[in-house]
Amino acid sequence: MKRKNIIIxxxxxxxxxxxxxxxxxxxxxxxxxxxAAPQPTTSASQQVHFVTNKLLxxxxxxxxxxxxxxxDGDAQQHTDNRVGxxxxxxxxxxxGLEMQTTVDQAVSSGQLVTLHLVKTDDIKNAQGVSWAIxxxxxxxxxxxFDGSDKFALDPSAPINLPITGTLSNGHxxxxxxxxxIQVSLLDQSVEVDLIxxxxxxxxxxxxxxxxxxxxxxxxTNFREKILPAMANGLNQIIKTDPTVxxxxxxxxxxxxxxxxxxxxxxxxxxxxxxxxxxxDLLDASGKFNPNQDGVxxxxxxxxxxxxxxxxxxxxGN
Numbered sequence: 001m002k003r004k005n006i007i008i009x010x011x012x013x014x015x016x017x018x019x020x021x022x023x024x025x026x027x028x029x030x031x032x033x034x035x036a037a038p039q040p041t042t043s044a045s046q047q048v049h050f051v052t053n054k055l056l057x058x059x060x061x062x063x064x065x066x067x068x069x070x071x072d073g074d075a076q077q078h079t080d081n082r083v084g085x086x087x088x089x090x091x092x093x094x095x096g097l098e099m100q101t102t103v104d105q106a107v108s109s110g111q112l113v114t115l116h117l118v119k120t121d122d123i124k125n126a127q128g129v130s131w132a133i134x135x136x137x138x139x140x141x142x143x144x145f146d147g148s149d150k151f152a153l154d155p156s157a158p159i160n161l162p163i164t165g166t167l168s169n170g171h172x173x174x175x176x177x178x179x180x181i182q183v184s185l186l187d188q189s190v191e192v193d194l195i196x197x198x199x200x201x202x203x204x205x206x207x208x209x210x211x212x213x214x215x216x217x218x219x220t221n222f223r224e225k226i227l228p229a230m231a232n233g234l235n236q237i238i239k240t241d242p243t244v245x246x247x248x249x250x251x252x253x254x255x256x257x258x259x260x261x262x263x264x265x266x267x268x269x270x271x272x273x274x275x276x277x278x279x280d281l282l283d284a285s286g287k288f289n290p291n292q293d294g295v296x297x298x299x300x301x302x303x304x305x306x307x308x309x310x311x312x313x314x315x316g317n
Contacts, residue, residue: 045121049310050207051136052114053145055107055183056304058084059091059099067302069198069214072279072290073176080214080300082278083226089271090230093251096244097237099186106184110139114181115151116208116307117314119162123205124170131174131199132162133213135182135191136312147309157182157191159315163199172208174199176288179215183303186233190225192217195288195298196281207308216281216298227262227275234260 058064064084071080091097106112113136120129135157143149158180165174175198182191194215201211217226234252238245238260252260252268265271277296283289 046123048118048205049312050116050307051149051151051310052107052305053308054306055103057087057100057103058302059087061088064088067212067304069212069302071196071198071214071216071300072281074291080279081302082299083301086271086275094244094247096241102187103184108142110141110143112182112184113138113151115153115312120167123203124167126167129165129167129172130162131172133160133179133181145308149310151310151312153312163197167203170203172201172203185229187236188229188233190229192225193221209306211305212302214300214302216279217301218298219277222299227265231260231262231265
């Protein structure tokens with residue numbers, strides 16, 4: 001798989017060339033929720049609870065590369081972050097969108113809560129380490145993120161299987177696995193089901209740093225959840241920010257009705273090259289089995305985050 005670097009330009013000539021070169025994919029069947037390999041159990045002597053205090057979007061080329069992971073596990077160790085390329089393109093086209101700012105507000109206010117449970121025999125060096133991620137309930141007040149916060153799991157969210165990996169000198173590396181995560185995209189809350197999840201992080205009892213999580217979003221999930229969130233978010237911003245409206249509408253609003261539709265994003269030549277799936281994660285039966293049938297069925301996504309100690313009751317506790 002070739003390394004994916006997107007060259008961003010807003011000229012009309014480039015848009016026409018992209019239109020000739022790109023086609024939007026058709027939806028693929030939903031994958032069966034089967035990890036690539038059995039998730040071993042761990043007889044961990046320590047359980048540590050964390051909450052995400054910073055969720056970092058890939059809205060520049062540098063961040064897209066920084067949060068990229070080798071999601072499909074190819075032998076060449078190429079890293080993947082197609083959604084990051086799309087967000088970078090959008091942020092470059094309309095700098096006034098301030099996508100990271102809206103995520104920061106959602107996290108700091110307690111409206112976007114992500115909880116982590118790490119089970120390990122040793123916080124620095126261990127095999128069979130278990131890292132589970134849980135969507136949490138929104139809080140009534142802003143968390144302090146100082147270790148005193150108490151949270152609750154979102155009862156409507158599925159219980160994610162833990163990502164299993166190793167700790168070496170305080171660095172966790174794990175996956176693949178599956179997980180449902182919640183993100184804020186253009187001030188729109190979106191639940192995203194990830195397959196082939198990979199997780200990297202520096203870890204201590206004080207929390208996690210330099211952490212990044214990546215996975216694949218199926219074509220169906222991308223078109224039914226991420227694209228509608230983008231359209232809704234853009235329309236809300238267009239209503240309140242004339243500067244962003246004057247930049248985006250001439251590029252995206254093909255029917256000139258003053259709003260952005262999902263179909264206009266799908267068919268727009270500026271975004272098509274970044275809105276094509278880049279990974280083959282599913283086989284012909286819809287099972288997680290990377291690089292088997294040659295069909296690009298998923299979009300890679302990589303996010304950064306940090307986390308701090310917190311209290312919550314995990315499933316089974």
